[in-house]
Amino acid sequence: MQYDEIKSRLNKVFCTVFKDNTIVITEETTANDIEKWDSLTHLMLISATETEFGIKFKLKELIAMKNVGDFMKSIETKLAV
Amino acid sequence: MQTLTDFFKSLLYNQHAPLLYNSVLFCVLFSVLYLGYIFVYNDIKKRNLLLLAFSLFFYYKLSGVYVLLLIAMGTSDYLIGRQMFRVSTQRKKKMLLLLSIFINVGALILFKYTNFLLNTFFGITTGSGSPMVLDLLVPVGISFYVFKTLSYIFDIYREVIDEPETNYFNYLLYVSFFPNIMAGPISKARDLLPQFNSQLKFSSDLIGKAFLLVLIGAFKKVFIADFLGANLVDRVFDSPEFFTGWEGLMAIYGYAMQIYFDFSGYTDIVIGLAMLLGFKVNPNFNKPFMADNVADFWRRWHITLSGWFNEYVFYPLSYTFRRFKQFGVILAVLITFFISGFWHGAAWTYILWGTSHGLAIALTFATVNLRSKLAKRNTWGIYKFLSIFITFHFLAFSMVLFRAESLQAAGKLYALVFNHFSLSVAGQWASLYTKPLIILAAAYILHYMPLSWNEFFTRRFSALHWSIKALIVVLGILFIYQGFSSDTQPFIYLEFS
Numbered sequence: 001m002q003y004d005e006i007k008s009r010l011n012k013v014f015c016t017v018f019k020d021n022t023i024v025i026t027e028e029t030t031a032n033d034i035e036k037w038d039s040l041t042h043l044m045l046i047s048a049t050e051t052e053f054g055i056k057f058k059l060k061e062l063i064a065m066k067n068v069g070d071f072m073k074s075i076e077t078k079l080a081v
Numbered sequence: 082m083q084t085l086t087d088f089f090k091s092l093l094y095n096q097h098a099p100l101l102y103n104s105v106l107f108c109v110l111f112s113v114l115y116l117g118y119i120f121v122y123n124d125i126k127k128r129n130l131l132l133l134a135f136s137l138f139f140y141y142k143l144s145g146v147y148v149l150l151l152i153a154m155g156t157s158d159y160l161i162g163r164q165m166f167r168v169s170t171q172r173k174k175k176m177l178l179l180l181s182i183f184i185n186v187g188a189l190i191l192f193k194y195t196n197f198l199l200n201t202f203f204g205i206t207t208g209s210g211s212p213m214v215l216d217l218l219v220p221v222g223i224s225f226y227v228f229k230t231l232s233y234i235f236d237i238y239r240e241v242i243d244e245p246e247t248n249y250f251n252y253l254l255y256v257s258f259f260p261n262i263m264a265g266p267i268s269k270a271r272d273l274l275p276q277f278n279s280q281l282k283f284s285s286d287l288i289g290k291a292f293l294l295v296l297i298g299a300f301k302k303v304f305i306a307d308f309l310g311a312n313l314v315d316r317v318f319d320s321p322e323f324f325t326g327w328e329g330l331m332a333i334y335g336y337a338m339q340i341y342f343d344f345s346g347y348t349d350i351v352i353g354l355a356m357l358l359g360f361k362v363n364p365n366f367n368k369p370f371m372a373d374n375v376a377d378f379w380r381r382w383h384i385t386l387s388g389w390f391n392e393y394v395f396y397p398l399s400y401t402f403r404r405f406k407q408f409g410v411i412l413a414v415l416i417t418f419f420i421s422g423f424w425h426g427a428a429w430t431y432i433l434w435g436t437s438h439g440l441a442i443a444l445t446f447a448t449v450n451l452r453s454k455l456a457k458r459n460t461w462g463i464y465k466f467l468s469i470f471i472t473f474h475f476l477a478f479s480m481v482l483f484r485a486e487s488l489q490a491a492g493k494l495y496a497l498v499f500n501h502f503s504l505s506v507a508g509q510w511a512s513l514y515t516k517p518l519i520i521l522a523a524a525y526i527l528h529y530m531p532l533s534w535n536e537f538f539t540r541r542f543s544a545l546h547w548s549i550k551a552l553i554v555v556l557g558i559l560f561i562y563q564g565f566s567s568d569t570q571p572f573i574y575l576e577f578s
Contacts (some may be wrong), residue, residue: 019450039399040390040446041402043410044387047403059400063239 006075008051010068013052017045027069053079092142099221100142102350103302110135115357122359123145129254129277132358139259140221147220150188155256156249157184158230163245165237174238181234185227192219197427222262224424228389233270235393242271251277261357265386266348266365271358283357286543289550291356293542296557298349303561304341305524309335313517317395318484321493326502326509329494335517336484337477338524341369345381370528372477373468374452375441378476390421410446415439425483429489434482441475 009026014023018036031037037045049071050056055078065071091098091106098418114135120376121127141148157424161181164539165174190198234256236242246252260477317324317332324332348365355362365384372378379387395417402409415436445452456464478495511518542550 012160019453036449038376039395040414040442041449043396043399043403044406046400047163047406047409050403059397060239062400063241063396 002081003072003076006072006079009052010049010072013045013048017041017048025068027067027072029068030066049075056077084246094145095283097146097220099144100139100459101348102354103299109353110210110473116356122283122323125280128281129251132259133250133254133257136254136257136259136262138314140262143221143263144218147218147223150220150223151226151257154185154188154227155230155253157181157247157410158234158256159249159252161245162233162237162252165234166245174368178234178238181231185231189223189227192223194423194427214357222264224226225265226256226262227269227330227388228267229270232267232389232393233274236269236271240428246274247269248278258355258360258512260358260360261350263364264344265383266351266363267389268362268385272363274538283359287356287359289543289545289547290556291353291540292294292550293494293539294349294353294356296347296353296532296554296561298351298353299351299561300557301342301346305520305527306346307515307522309339309342310519313514313521314339314484318424318490318494321490324432325506326498326500327504327506329497330502331510332480333477333494333498333516335521337370337473337480338528340480340483341366341528342524368528368532370473371469374472375475376445378472379442386421388406391419393422407447414446418442428483429483429488433488434479437479437482534570553572 011023012018014025014034015021018034020034020036020040023034031042046057046062052072053075055075057074061074065074098578100559116132118128121131123285137148139151140151144151158181161177161436165177168174168177192461233242233246234371236270237245241335246255251274254277255268255270258268258273314332317328320330345366352362352364363385365382365386367381367384369378369382372381372455395413398416399410399413402412407414416439418435420435422432422438425435452468459465481491483489485494542553545553
């Protein structure tokens, strides 16, 4: 799967989880940029992403992610395996 | 000669006279430490050894022979941490993690919860209390230093820390660091340990700020928290049957401010002391009663504790439950706050307090979209104001569980406020309690005043000539000293050792 397609599908996941169609993610996006993204909604986002791409994240991988760019790279790596 | 003998006697452990930051003895000892520190702060090794020696002595003065327990627990996690980097398989690493949890949580349960668990067990099985009560003193700060040392092990296991601490004395200093050994703020190893391995930067600006923080902390403690406790809160909480619903409500409002000014005053002193030594300890408060929901409150109150629970309990739990979607997150919140309540104390009042906060946060989470819609519709700030108002009242009323001796005592106070409330006594109360009312109003104004005001005053103080700063500090100490009385209260959060 191409990087742009991952980004586009992930963007839709963000819009669905945070119930906000105006969200546009970038590599630099962090929880500080999205109003409803807090520790409570974070795992909803992870769960929805896992379902969308048919992948599973490890806890350690999630801890190491600093922004959406890291998130997308991790998805890309898992899909390539 | 007699005075000198008395002084040396005062250096020995006395269960009834622990060394507290707001004592004259501590001021004397800290001054002596600081004099020595000035000569060695540039030499990392000597500086750390001096701090370690003082920290261990400070802890001995607090908890006597339990200083050996502190050293033993610090040593075990130092060794486990190093071993975790040596083992080759994930399974062995996990075994070491479990060993550390067993030692730390085991010690916590043994010293803090044994009697509670025995009572609960015999209560369920025989219908009466435990036939034996173990005479165990809780080692001061055990709940806090266990969290510090566990954070080191957790971070190694999760590969957040890249290399183990190789200097045993530095690690022991991290665990026993005297400014925050008693009641936090809980410093994570990844924040504090690197500072012990670095050169420190001092400036007159930093020293000025540090003194100001210590003074502000002492002021909060003596003139607000202790005053409200002695003149408004204690009498109503201790004998609610003698008071009206209005007085009960004022005592609840008073206690919210008492505990905030007590704990934040303590934290200011800790941060100030650490700053005087050149170290940064993370803050614990950010105007907690400005929170517009309970989840927001926990990002503003005892920040280092909620951060610890969020990172090491809630996050792994919600990760495990994530396939249950919203229900999984709510379950993780409830378990986390149940544990948090129990951590605060071995009593049903704390468990109910923690669970009530868990339920309130679950409600916050379940209504996130509804609240977001309401907030967008409201343009005059009424929604925001109501959110803060309702959240504050939930918090203030739940704090009754913190202060009450038992669930029955808390129930009495709630009954007083809800069943015997009349506004007609407010005028008479105000004339009888003028001083506490003024202090209470001042406390609320100080809490709710904008952060920019705090920053303005700090900037103005920093800009003063050093001689004026020194004069203000000396006058401040004298002023606060006048406020000390024989019934100066110990810091409230020390109860949650």
